Amino acid sequence: MAGKTHTTDAATQNRESHPVTLSAGQLATASNDTGYVDCGRPLVAVVAPMVAAVAACLIHVFIPNGQNLEPTWMDPISVWQQPYPIVLQGLFLVSLFLALLHWQCLPARPWVRYYAPLLAGAMFLFGVDDLLSQKLAWLPWPFFPGPGMVLGCSIEDCGIIFSSTWHSLLLLVSGYVVGVCMGVLTGVLIGWFPSIRYWGMPLLKVIGPLPATAMVPAVMMLSNDSFIPATALIGFAVWFPVTMLTSSGMSNVRLSYLDVARTLGAGEWYLIFRVAIPSALPTIFIGLFMGLGVSFLTLIGAEAVGVPGGLGNYIKAQQSSMEYTKMYGAWLVTAVLFSGLITCLFRTRDWVLNWQKGVIKW
Amino acid sequence: MTATPGEPSPVRGRIADAAALQVRDVCKVYPSPDGGEVLVLDRMSLSVRPGEMVSLLGPNGCGKSTLLRMIAGLDQPTSGDLRLGNQPITAPSAERGLMFQDPNLFPWLTVRRNIQAGLVARGVLREHRHEAEEFLRLVGLEAFADVYPHQLSGGMAQRAALARALVNRPAVLLLDEPLGALDQFTRMRMQDEVVRLWQTRGTTMVLVTHDIDEAIYMSDRIALMTPRPGRIDRLIDITMPRPRQRTSPQFLELRTAILEMLNFAGGAKDGSA
Numbered sequence A: 001m002a003g004k005t006h007t008t009d010a011a012t013q014n015r016e017s018h019p020v021t022l023s024a025g026q027l028a029t030a031s032n033d034t035g036y037v038d039c040g041r042p043l044v045a046v047v048a049p050m051v052a053a054v055a056a057c058l059i060h061v062f063i064p065n066g067q068n069l070e071p072t073w074m075d076p077i078s079v080w081q082q083p084y085p086i087v088l089q090g091l092f093l094v095s096l097f098l099a100l101l102h103w104q105c106l107p108a109r110p111w112v113r114y115y116a117p118l119l120a121g122a123m124f125l126f127g128v129d130d131l132l133s134q135k136l137a138w139l140p141w142p143f144f145p146g147p148g149m150v151l152g153c154s155i156e157d158c159g160i161i162f163s164s165t166w167h168s169l170l171l172l173v174s175g176y177v178v179g180v181c182m183g184v185l186t187g188v189l190i191g192w193f194p195s196i197r198y199w200g201m202p203l204l205k206v207i208g209p210l211p212a213t214a215m216v217p218a219v220m221m222l223s224n225d226s227f228i229p230a231t232a233l234i235g236f237a238v239w240f241p242v243t244m245l246t247s248s249g250m251s252n253v254r255l256s257y258l259d260v261a262r263t264l265g266a267g268e269w270y271l272i273f274r275v276a277i278p279s280a281l282p283t284i285f286i287g288l289f290m291g292l293g294v295s296f297l298t299l300i301g302a303e304a305v306g307v308p309g310g311l312g313n314y315i316k317a318q319q320s321s322m323e324y325t326k327m328y329g330a331w332l333v334t335a336v337l338f339s340g341l342i343t344c345l346f347r348t349r350d351w352v353l354n355w356q357k358g359v360i361k362w
Numbered sequence B: 001m002t003a004t005p006g007e008p009s010p011v012r013g014r015i016a017d018a019a020a021l022q023v024r025d026v027c028k029v030y031p032s033p034d035g036g037e038v039l040v041l042d043r044m045s046l047s048v049r050p051g052e053m054v055s056l057l058g059p060n061g062c063g064k065s066t067l068l069r070m071i072a073g074l075d076q077p078t079s080g081d082l083r084l085g086n087q088p089i090t091a092p093s094a095e096r097g098l099m100f101q102d103p104n105l106f107p108w109l110t111v112r113r114n115i116q117a118g119l120v121a122r123g124v125l126r127e128h129r130h131e132a133e134e135f136l137r138l139v140g141l142e143a144f145a146d147v148y149p150h151q152l153s154g155g156m157a158q159r160a161a162l163a164r165a166l167v168n169r170p171a172v173l174l175l176d177e178p179l180g181a182l183d184q185f186t187r188m189r190m191q192d193e194v195v196r197l198w199q200t201r202g203t204t205m206v207l208v209t210h211d212i213d214e215a216i217y218m219s220d221r222i223a224l225m226t227p228r229p230g231r232i233d234r235l236i237d238i239t240m241p242r243p244r245q246r247t248s249p250q251f252l253e254l255r256t257a258i259l260e261m262l263n264f265a266g267g268a269k270d271g272s273a
């Protein structure tokens, strides 16, 4: 399996987990050495996306609708030119390009073989969803619209979805940053200084677990402008796990590291910033991941119950007006946004904790 | 007690200004798990001359590590007095380096940055950066300077730890079974390395070891310790010239003598110390 690396010399130390460039010599062992897991059969991997794209397209175009759809703006357009089939056609072209790349460009091979089956799987899921809802109507309209309806109707609202996304992102990032800064600060203080720990820990245990969304109505009363209270709310929700994990990481530093540092002439400053915090970083990152998860929940929850604007608000509104297609569309955008943020955090961690590579398996 | 001063070792430069290490009547009591107290060191005394290499040889649990930690300033004695020169030892300081059996390199720093740690901690990296490079070279790790510790072999990691401990040019270097985890070949090579660094630097060294050959090969004096509560049982001067031969008759004779003192010579001897 890839991922398990036995690095013993300097030459291999900088190996990336996602290398895109490989020399021809390395290709002999490409599937084992690149960090990409191969799905097994190269031919299948490369052809599958094209097959999936064609299949999904054929399902959508040629199987008659089973659901009793309401009229939409797409009705006058030929089915081949509606958004969903156009996207599938585009994905078919992408698949074709990937196959050519695999054929012609040796360095890209492991990369193609890694991503092609995932792409095929995604399109396969769309096809199945289409079949179950819109085409065979095993799932009832309007609660389960097919991908064609979701995409088509959401495009109508793309302006407002975009501005809601921007609004949510801004709120999320500012709340998260505030929460993380406060959390790391209090975590370091509580984890390092016993007297602060004595008072801080009970306080933390009492107020930390309060659900932030329950405070929305009260917090919204405080100010006309919703941005600052909402930021504070998300910050509070993030603060708790970050503080907990940071303080736990700080107080679990290996004592021998501190002893060594002291005999090297280290003062308190060095012990905190150059020993305890670096050694606590892996734990701190767990707190950052938990905080990110909590911030998503708090954001959507807060927007749904009262903070104006944003994706949570939009989703709630579409739900109330039974516009389920648009609601799913906004869900999809939310999912992509959140997973993008999680990916960013993963990348940051990989970069900051570069030294852990080879010590533990991620 | 045969604490007669031996001949000072010949190959030594700047030791005149170094200070002697004095351990006087030190007792150390630890709380025992059952709620009582354990006397780990009982009125232990030892004096180490400037630039000398002294080995502490004794059974497990006799308090060797405890003694080194107190000399390093990491622990305080229950009673008694520790001094370096005229200064009482009260807290850790860069003039007393400590090296453990586990190299304890900071895993988040590269080898070079680990070796620079002491300079950073004292805030003198800018002025003394070249010294870190010098020690990197002295322990033969230039090629591994930018590698993280987990990529080093045991011997290399221990050499890096040695360089890190030496970079502050401590007056005293305390070594707690530093080579204990290494295989026999690596260990013998590292012994030569430590002796070489000791001879060029003139650092006072206190070496805890389980290995009788290592003690004879490296030290000016060997202090045999009693089982708990620990104290010095005998001091043995090693006057053999350096570089020493592990196979010389003198060496083997000394080895036999020490084994007999420890009642490990074999045969059916009465085992009371």
Ligand SMILES: Nc1ncnc2c1ncn2[C@@H]1O[C@H](COP(=O)(O)OP(=O)(O)O)[C@@H](O)[C@H]1O
Binding pocket: B030, B031, B040, B059, B060, B061, B062, B063, B064, B065, B066, B067
């Ligand atoms: N921090 C401590 N708390 C309680 N007992 C300790 C502590 N450190 C050492 N001891 C006890 O002191 C004794 C001597 O330990 P140590 O100095 O490590 O022995 P050595 O290094 O000679 O093997 C051991 O019995 C150990 O259990």
Ligand SMILES: [Mg+2]
Binding pocket: B064, B065, B066, B176
């Ligand atoms: Mg010990």
